Amino acid sequence: MPIDALKYPITYLANVGDARAKQLKDGMGIETYGDLLLQFPSKHIDRSRFYYTHELTTDMPYVQMRGQILSFEEEGFGRKRRIVGHFSDGHGIVDLVWFNGLQYVEKSYKLLTPYVVFGKPVLFRDRFSITHPEMELAERFSRSGMGLRPYYSIPDKLQKRGINTRMMEQWVATVFRILHEPLPETLPEYLVQELKLMSRDEAIRAMHYPQSADHLSRASFRLKFEELFFIQLNILRYSRERNRRFAGHVFARVGDVFNDFYYHHLPFPLTGAQKRVIREIREDVRSGRQMNRLLQGDVGSGKTLVALMSMLIALDNGFQACIMAPTEILAEQHLDTFRQFLGDMPVRVELLTGTVKGKRRQAIMEGLQTGEVQILVGTHAVIEDNVTFRNLGFVVIDEQHRFGVAQRAKLWNKGQDAEGQGFRIVPHVLVMTATPIPRTLAMTVYGDLDVSIIDELPPGRKPITTIHHYENRREELYRGLRQQISIGRQAYVVYPLIKESEKVDLQNLEEGFHQFQKAFPDLSISMVHGKMKPADKDQEMSRFVSGETQILMATTVIEVGVNVPNASVMVIMNAERFGLAQLHQLRGRVGRGAEQSYCILVTSFKLSGDTRRRIQIMTETNDGFEIAEEDMKLRGPGDLEGTQQSGIPFDLHIANLARDGQIVQLARDVARRVLDSDPQGDRPEHQGMWQALRDLNKNTIDWSAIS
Ligand code: ADP
Ligand code: MG
Numbered sequence: 092m093p094i095d096a097l098k099y100p101i102t103y104l105a106n107v108g109d110a111r112a113k114q115l116k117d118g119m120g121i122e123t124y125g126d127l128l129l130q131f132p133s134k135h136i137d138r139s140r141f142y143y144t145h146e147l148t149t150d151m152p153y154v155q156m157r158g159q160i161l162s163f164e165e166e167g168f169g170r171k172r173r174i175v176g177h178f179s180d181g182h183g184i185v186d187l188v189w190f191n192g193l194q195y196v197e198k199s200y201k202l203l204t205p206y207v208v209f210g211k212p213v214l215f216r217d218r219f220s221i222t223h224p225e226m227e228l229a230e231r232f233s234r235s236g237m238g239l240r241p242y243y244s245i246p247d248k249l250q251k252r253g254i255n256t257r258m259m260e261q262w263v264a265t266v267f268r269i270l271h272e273p274l275p276e277t278l279p280e281y282l283v284q285e286l287k288l289m290s291r292d293e294a295i296r297a298m299h300y301p302q303s304a305d306h307l308s309r310a311s312f313r314l315k316f317e318e319l320f321f322i323q324l325n326i327l328r329y330s331r332e333r334n335r336r337f338a339g340h341v342f343a344r345v346g347d348v349f350n351d352f353y354y355h356h357l358p359f360p361l362t363g364a365q366k367r368v369i370r371e372i373r374e375d376v377r378s379g380r381q382m383n384r385l386l387q388g389d390v391g392s393g394k395t396l397v398a399l400m401s402m403l404i405a406l407d408n409g410f411q412a413c414i415m416a417p418t419e420i421l422a423e424q425h426l427d428t429f430r431q432f433l434g435d436m437p438v439r440v441e442l443l444t445g446t447v448k449g450k451r452r453q454a455i456m457e458g459l460q461t462g463e464v465q466i467l468v469g470t471h472a473v474i475e476d477n478v479t480f481r482n483l484g485f486v487v488i489d490e491q492h493r494f495g496v497a498q499r500a501k502l503w504n505k506g507q508d509a510e511g512q513g514f515r516i517v518p519h520v521l522v523m524t525a526t527p528i529p530r531t532l533a534m535t536v537y538g539d540l541d542v543s544i545i546d547e548l549p550p551g552r553k554p555i556t557t558i559h560h561y562e563n564r565r566e567e568l569y570r571g572l573r574q575q576i577s578i579g580r581q582a583y584v585v586y587p588l589i590k591e592s593e594k595v596d597l598q599n600l601e602e603g604f605h606q607f608q609k610a611f612p613d614l615s616i617s618m619v620h621g622k623m624k625p626a627d628k629d630q631e632m633s634r635f636v637s638g639e640t641q642i643l644m645a646t647t648v649i650e651v652g653v654n655v656p657n658a659s660v661m662v663i664m665n666a667e668r669f670g671l672a673q674l675h676q677l678r679g680r681v682g683r684g685a686e687q688s689y690c691i692l693v694t695s696f697k698l699s700g701d702t703r704r705r706i707q708i709m710t711e712t713n714d715g716f717e718i719a720e721e722d723m724k725l726r727g728p729g730d731l732e733g734t735q736q737s738g739i740p741f742d743l744h745i746a747n748l749a750r751d752g753q754i755v756q757l758a759r760d761v762a763r764r765v766l767d768s769d770p771q772g773d774r775p776e777h778q779g780m781w782q783a784l785r786d787l788n789k790n791t792i793d794w795s796a797i798s
Contacts, residue, residue, distance in 0.1 A: 096270055097125030104262055111254075118249040124266045128274075129744050130259070131298045132241035135307065136209070139238065144183035147212045147219045153242070155209045156180055157229055160202050165193055175220075176200065178208060185212065186220035191253075205229035223250060225257045239307070241299050263299055277783035278317060279776045282761065289313040312754070315746040319535075319758035321787055324780075326538035327762050330383075331770075333539070337503065337517045339381030340484045345373070346407035348438065349400065356434050364388070364547035365397055371543050372401045372521065376485070382519035385537050388545030389715040390525045390679025391552070397545070398487040399429055401521060406438065406465050410484025413467040415474065417490045419444045419625065420632060424654060425489070426468045443469040443478070446625065474501045482507075486518045490525065525679065526672050527715040529723050531752040534759060546716075555682040557690040557710045559666075568662065568691060569610050575660050576614065576641050580686065582660035585677055587668040588621070588646035596646065597622060603664060604644050615640040647673070656684035666692035667702045671722040674709050701725055723749045 100123055102112045115121040121130060142154040158180030166175050174196045176187040187208065189196045200206070207229050210221035243259040273292035276283065283290065289297065294313040301307035361369070368386060375382035388394045402412035416422040426442045433440065441455045441464045458464035462481035467473060483505050506517030522540065533542055560568055572582055584607065586600040597620060604618045617631040617640040635643040636655055643658075661681045666674065674692070682688040692706055708721050748755065769777050 096266075097123060097128070097274070099124045101127060101262070104265060107262070111252075114249055114252055114254065118246050118254075124269075127259075127262055127266055128295055128299075130243065130263075131745060132256075133244040134242050135239035135301065136242050138240040141207075144178075144180050144185050144219070147185070149212070149214050151212055153209065153211055155207060156185070157205065157207055159205055160187065160200060162202065163193065163197060178206075184218065186215075186218055187224050187226075188220050188222045190223070200226060207232040223255070225255055227257060239301050239303075260299075267296065267299075275779070277779060278320070279765070279780055281776065282765075286316070286761070288316065291317070311745060314744070315751055315754050316758055318743055318746045319751070319755050320762055321784055322535055323538065323755075323759045323762035324765065324784060325788065326535075327759075327766055328784075330539035331766065333383075334380060336514050337381045337506070338379055338514055339376065339519050340405075340408070340410060340482075340516055341379050342373075342376040342404050342408040342410070342484070344407060345404055348406045348436070349403040351436060352400065352403055352433070356432065356436060358432075359549070361396070362393060362545070362547045362549055364545040365393055368397050368543045368545055369400055371541075372397075373404065375541070376401075376404060376519050381517055382521070383540050384519075384521050384543055385533070385540040386521055386523045386543045386545070387527055387533075388523070388525065389527065389548070390676060391548060391683050392525075392545040393549055394489075394523045394525070394545060395425065395428055396432070398489070398521060398523060399432060402466055402485055402487065403438075405485035405519075408484065410482050411459070411462060411465055411467070411480050412485040412487070413469065413473050413480075413483060414487040414489060415469060415471060417470070419446065419470055420629065421489065422468050422470050423629075428654075429466065429468065438466065439464050440466040440468060443467055443472055445470065445472050474505075480505060483518050486520050488520065488522045490523065525676065525715070527719040529716070529720050529748075531748045531755045532723060534755055535748060538759075551685045552682060553685070553687050554713050555661075555678055555688045555690050557678065557692065557713075559692045559694065559706050559710055562693060562695050565606075565610075568693065571689070571691070572642070572660060572662070573611070575689070576611075579657070580659035581635065581638065581640075581655065581657050582642050582662060583658055583677075583680055584642060584644045584662040584664065586644070586646050586664050589668075599665070600644060600646055607642060607644060611642070614642060616642045616644060619643065619645040621646060647677075654683060655680070659684070659686050659688040660691065661689070662691045662693060664693050665695075666706065667694045667698055671705050671708060671718055671725065674705070675715055675718050678709070678713075720749075 100112070101107050101115060101121060102109065103124075107115070112122075119130060121127055136153055136155065138155060140155065142151075142156050144156060144158070147154060156178075158178055160176040160178050161184075162177050164175045164177070165172065167173050172190075174189045174191065174193050176189070176196070178185045178187050185208075205228070207227045208221065208224045209226075210224035212219045212221055241256070241260055241263070243256040245254055245256060245259065273290070274295055276291050278288070278291070282288070288294075289309055289312075291313070294310040297306050297310035298314065301310060372382065372384060375384060386394055386397065398414055402414070405412040414425060416425055422442060422444055426440060429440050439458065441458065443452070443455055447455065455464060455467075456478065459467060459478065459480050467480075472478070486502055486505075502520060503515065503517045506515045508515050522537075528537065533540075575582060584603065586596060586603060588596045588600075600618065600620055604616065607616055615634075617635045619628050619631045623631075631640075632643075634640045638657060658681050661678055663669065663674065663677055669677070678690040681690065690709070692709060694702070694706065698706070704721075704725065708718060712718060746754065765777070765780075768774070772781055
């Protein structure tokens with residue numbers, strides 16, 4: 092059996108000692124030869140092109156020059172102390188700058204010796220300089236041939252330790268030289284043929300040393316496909332496995348409870364999208380398969396009602412249902428909403444949160460065991476082990492991004508074994524989110540869920556008008572607020588709150604509170620933040636909900652779910668500190684009634700390019716999906732909400748979910764076909780593939796914890 096050289100630790104390389112190895116591990120996650128080879132260059136430089144010193148301009152990202160260092164000189168003091176090498180190619184002088192000791196530089200580079208120098212030229216006091224240039228002896232350079240040369244991005248921290256792209260290049264070259272055998276293929280040979288993919292060996296080599304731009308793009312396609320294919324294979328295999336082990340309760344009929352509600356209690360007609368989604372759920376729950384469905388719908392699109400009506404189907408079939416919300420406030424609001432909707436219908440709905448204690452709790456627990464409590468509303472307290480239902484058939488998880496795969500799995504414990512059948516019957520699960528997830532990301536992160544979308548708002552809603560204000564236009568802001576409040580509306584004013592600057596953030600809120608009190612002496616203003624006692628917080632909230640106060644000032648606690656249809660203005664202070672998804676969520680708190688609503692984004696003058704773009708997107712569109720796509724482009728998929736808990740590794744080496752949507756789709760289709768053709772996983776031509784998947788999974792989630 093061949094020894095797998097890719098697993099060798101990098102310390103086997105001649106000039107990588109323990110210290111360097113630690114730097115590479117901490118800074119770039121490189122531990123083995125294999126890791127090194129998968130560290131692809133961020134770009135390639137055409138090394139057949141040399142520039143002369145007199146040709147340089149300020150807009151060149153990188154240049155390559157040939158010449159020699161005439162002399163070294165120390166300049167500056169303290170932290171600005173640097174070594175300057177005066178470099179000439181016979182046409183002019185360029186300064187090479189190092190922030191290292193003179194000794195180190197003199198030891199590393201020889202005077203009056205031909206070098207090839209590579210770096211970004213910067214104009215400084217009428218002369219071009221290059222800081223920490225890449226240097227290579229000219230004689231060596233010519234030996235290494237012409238063509239596209241890899242350029243590796245090295246984190247600043249490592250650059251300061253003297254690690255640069257040339258060094259990476261040498262290590263990579265060494266590893267390739269040591270490898271005697273081609274890098275193993277991980278995809279079945281027939282797929283490589285059929286999809287006309289490059290072999291894995293050729294692709295990885297070509298990523299570093301492509302023969303042409305086309306060669307490079309075919310290599311990257313192959314590797315992106317591979318990466319996404321294994322993710323899809325994993326997800327689909329997992330969900331099939333789940334279908335094998337778990338079944339859903341069969342809700343054969345729609346009965347009196349649902350129909351009574353639909354025909355006699357529903358205060359308005361359902362939107363087309365709501366009807367469609369209820370039909371989709373209905374199909375699932377009568378199939379015998381266990382439903383795992385993700386319901387996406389913009390804030391205010393009416394998901395709560397869909398949840399309620401789905402739960403009524405469970406009741407019609409003799410089952411209990413529950414809904415979990417991320418906060419107590421939201422759970423309470425759901426309880427109120429449900430009770431209002433249901434009116435005098437004989438359906439028992441109860442609330443269970445951490446603050447429900449003593450006798451009350453006892454009574455609810457008993458009601459759950461006897462089945463008298465039919466719908467339970469709560470926070471995660473609901474999925475704790477000591478809560479037992481008589482027969483829980485349907486679970487709704489609202490605002491899902493705080494509930495990960497593992498939490499969903501806890502629900503399985505609430506199921507019942509189908510006696511002697513080798514599987515468990517578990518509740519159907521509906522996950523709801525108002526944070527729209529781009530399709531490619533959903534396919535990857537929530538790939539084991541079926542997706543329903545509410546893409547239609549209830550009629551009569553006017554699109555929210557979003558306006559950007561600079562901080563110093565307070566008067567104008569106050570005028571706008573006063574105008575809205577004078578016609579009977581209410582307003583939210585939200586301040587950012589993050590852990591790292593919690594103290595200052597709270598001070599900002601309090602300071603803002605005083606400013607607003609001064610500006611509006613005749614109004615009642617509520618203030619709410621996370622440091623308050625829950626009871627006080629609730630009281631302030633309900634004062635606002637009841638209309639007793641006109642303005643609610645808060646940190647981001649009101650982000651999710653709160654519903655006050657009379658509120659028509661959302662002011663977001665320091666809007667530059669919020670991400671797009673969050674801004675959109677906050678904005679969704681208004682525009683719930685029929686009135687024209689406004690969102691005012693208040694920022695400082697100094698804005699980065701990305702921030703400017705975020706604000707611009709917000710003022711241009713109300714469409715959550717469009718915003719999610721833009722967000723993914725700006726931030727990268729790994730930072731999007733919900734992905735952290737997904738169990739999918741997001742250090743994708745090469746694929747980019749924001750850009751490679753088509754490859755995601757292809758990978759999914761192919762993975763599905765492979766699984767269909769090999770349900771037992773025993774086809775010989777797939778063994779290498781399964782092994783590769785097992786290897787990948789070692790570093791990621793332990794799916795077995797779920798089943
Ligand atoms: P979300 O999807 O953000 O959870 P909600 O379920 O809170 O939205 O709905 C927002 C508001 O729209 C609620 O006041 C709800 O009663 C109302 N609503 C829901 N469906 C309809 C409908 N079909 N027609 C009119 N109003 C509706
Ligand atoms: Mg909601």
